[in-house]
Structure formats: C-alpha cells, structure tokens
Amino acid sequence: MKYFFLTDGWTVGRVWASDGLWSETAWRRQPNIQRLNLCLVEESEKLWLYRVEDEVLTVEVKPIATTQVELSAQAIGQVVLKRLISAEQVIERLGTAQTICQLTGIQTVVQ
DSSP states (O other): OEEEEEETTEEEEEEEETTEEOOHHHHSSOOOEEEEEEEEEETTEEEEEEEEOTTOOEEEEEEOOSSHHHHHHOSOOOEEEOOOBOHHHHHHHHTTSEEEEEETTEEEEEO
C-alpha cells in the first residue's frame, strides 16, 4: 500500500497506473483509494491520510468547488502527486505533528 495526505476541501481526480491513465474498462473496477480516519493538523489546516493500492503511481487532486464562481476564483486548479509515501514515512510524519483520530464519531487528539 501507498499513502498520501490531502487537505480538507480537496478531492481525488484522475489516477495513473504503470500503463497510463487508470481505465475502469481495462481494470474492470475503480482504483482502491480510501480516506482513513486520521488527519494531521498544521497551522489549523487538516490533512487527511489516504491509502491507495500499489498499482497506483500518480494521483491528481483538486479543490472541491460547488459553483462555477468558486471554480473561476480558485488560484490552484489541480495538483498531481507523483511521490506517494510508504507506511514507514506516514508513521514518521505522524510522530512530528498534532494528530486527530476519528473513531466512529469520537474525536481524539494526540500531540
């Protein structure tokens, strides 16, 4: 498995595997990308931890916009994450930041 952190208000867009852009027709399924119930807080910004399957090489992320006005006002349209991280790197990162765990509606803060 591979991992990445994504800030609140952003979502996953396109996904690439070793043979190019992920094709649901070829793979016969969507890529396995799951937001975990764990986030970091940096300068009052929540960064959620996501887990992706090993076949995923690159993930495009983009801000969530509900209206066309919000879309045109955004400074950043999309970002491509090319360096997904390992479980060891996640643990190292969690050890240096304020962490929030959400377990079935209960929120716990670890510092």
